Amino acid sequence: MNKKKVVIIGGGFGGLTAARELNNADFEITLIDKTNHHLFQPLLYQVATAALSPGDIAAPIRGILNKQKNLSVIMGEVIKIDREKRFVELHDSEIAFDYLIIAAGASHSYFGNDQWEKFAPGLKTISDALKIRERILLSFEKAERFIGKADVDPYLTFVIVGGGPTGVELAGAIAEISKKTMLQDFRKINTSKTKVILVEAIDRILAAYDPSLSENAKESLEELGVEVRLDTMVSEVNERGVKVGDDFIETPNVIWAAGNTASDLLKSLKTKLDKSGRAIVNSDCSINEDENIFVIGDAANFRGEDGNPLPGVAPVAMQQGKHVAGILSNESNDKREPFEYFDKGNMATIGRARAVMQSGKIKLTGFIAWLAWGFVHILFLIGFRNRYKVMAEWIWYYISYRHGIRLITHKTDL
């Protein structure tokens, strides 16, 4: 008898967890991803701000899953899902499924102004992070070259749009590298004069947190020299700069950290999507039209206890991945358990040695919160890729034949 086919779209936190949880299941599993690597996205802003190398926070999916004999990995882009005929379509082939797990994630939303993307890149992939890193570094280089010959203020101005965790972390990190790391590297410009502006449309940053933490994060950013503009909309981004409220700020350095839209692929699913393009799912993460098609993570709108969709964070995706794998492993079981999110809390760093965190009723700020942040992230990274081994990687390569850095970071035409 042929084994049933499970197709997983996406090798992020959700897809990878589902795949691993099905380790001993009697299926023929195919995991498809557009890139060849799993990415530890919570630290992506550190690549964008030149604190970490891509290889530190990404690992080849094949390498992670190469011991799992019931699974094969395909690098490719799924362009269409055919629910009736039960296959997914790649550019040059089709892959049939009995069960489908869609963990395709989200990308930036420019709220109908896609022409802004060219001038204000977002931060979702290694390639995005490298693009932003180069833009930041080149801007300082240009300021150093052009000072005395032209107005260099625009090169020393950075505008981050969106006061969620990514925006806050980027703003803090850029302020810090300008005022600390870069300071002694340049002779002519004074990098401590760098202006970093964080723009948020509503009345506080980190809206998912308790208001007291939002306030604390704002103060911490301001201590680092970041200008936080609340209740302020961006109405234009072009090659000269960005219109923030009533001001036009001249700068080539605009970074987009506002708004997500789920993968376009979901449209071919012909199920109900919310206004962010996420599939609205049932309590078992399946879609209404088909109990064997599941959507998890950032691609899903799963209504939490408070009636709002669960946030687009790694723990949600991982717990949903595990939940769906559990359903498939007990496929003969008629009654499916509903998914319940166990919220361990949220945390965001603000530069060096400062953070805010919230877990249930516990709220922490400052150095203690930062220590907690570091602890949790190092713990996560150990599961994901052994930090101790990273340290001895160069020697290790010769002993073990393993290559740690097999990343394909540029966009390819697959």
Next chain:
Amino acid sequence: MNKKKVVIIGGGFGGLTAARELNNADFEITLIDKTNHHLFQPLLYQVATAALSPGDIAAPIRGILNKQKNLSVIMGEVIKIDREKRFVELHDSEIAFDYLIIAAGASHSYFGNDQWEKFAPGLKTISDALKIRERILLSFEKAERFIGKADVDPYLTFVIVGGGPTGVELAGAIAEISKKTMLQDFRKINTSKTKVILVEAIDRILAAYDPSLSENAKESLEELGVEVRLDTMVSEVNERGVKVGDDFIETPNVIWAAGNTASDLLKSLKTKLDKSGRAIVNSDCSINEDENIFVIGDAANFRGEDGNPLPGVAPVAMQQGKHVAGILSNESNDKREPFEYFDKGNMATIGRARAVMQSGKIKLTGFIAWLAWGFVHILFLIGFRNRYKVMAEWIWYYISYRHGIRLITHKTDL
């Protein structure tokens, strides 16, 4: 009194050594480089074959030199040297000099067939290495996807043109990752069936070494499964593959490791160049027309004791950089010492735990040579960037405010 101006073009081994040796000299020094980083080129093939990250073998020039108060760094491309008016021209500015040290290196030569470059990239920069890395990795991915649907042999075929150290090291490393590292990552293709072909125009590889070592290296490569074709010319490279002798080999994976040409910039110097475009220099490394303009490293043709130009290797460039710095530091001294190259020897690795090396009359092969290679390169890397600190970098960053990975790797329009 105004200080005399020294301009150094190039932040490679030669330029960087010259800059450092002038640490205490009473000059106003400007070092100009097209990129923002110094590159440890001898290990570049390891980035191309996914053993090392760019950050492991490159470091920002500003970071290396930021304590040197008599020096400023400019990231930019020198497009012309005006010997009479004594300035170098960048795209948007000019920089005057009293002394000029040209350490602009070399790039690939396709012997008049520049149209081949698109299909057969060479290996000189981080960007080149990443391009080659992605090409290699994508080729395996495509083979895995297309097997059963198309002929995948071309994807599993690699042709390296040129049997010098770079070609030998690339061929060995690619054979090894295919047959070892990649083997358990793929389900459908058998990566150990990968064909690696090394093509050399003359009758032996590693022509700069003793013939017995050339033979040893060839045997070592063959043991790794590399096919070495001697006395064989490449007459065509296109999107379908490469013509090697009388055979046309279908493959998207052709890597160019044959032939160098010195920087085009030297043409504007209006001095005598050899057929590789290198400036022919005097015994003190200056050019015939101007005793205060020096050319060193891969950009120079310096006739060695045997009447042949010195090889394009790091020790030559570094020793010349030091020599020229010595001349400038004693500028009042009328009599200049001639440069003498102290040849410590040559070494090339062939895969894991094998190498050939030659130092004076000493010739070593196999594991002993590989140990010596490892020892010398780790020693070098320590001088260049502290390997022990790399290990603790993530923690270190928070303690010290240093960012280790500030690389601009993509081509930019500076």
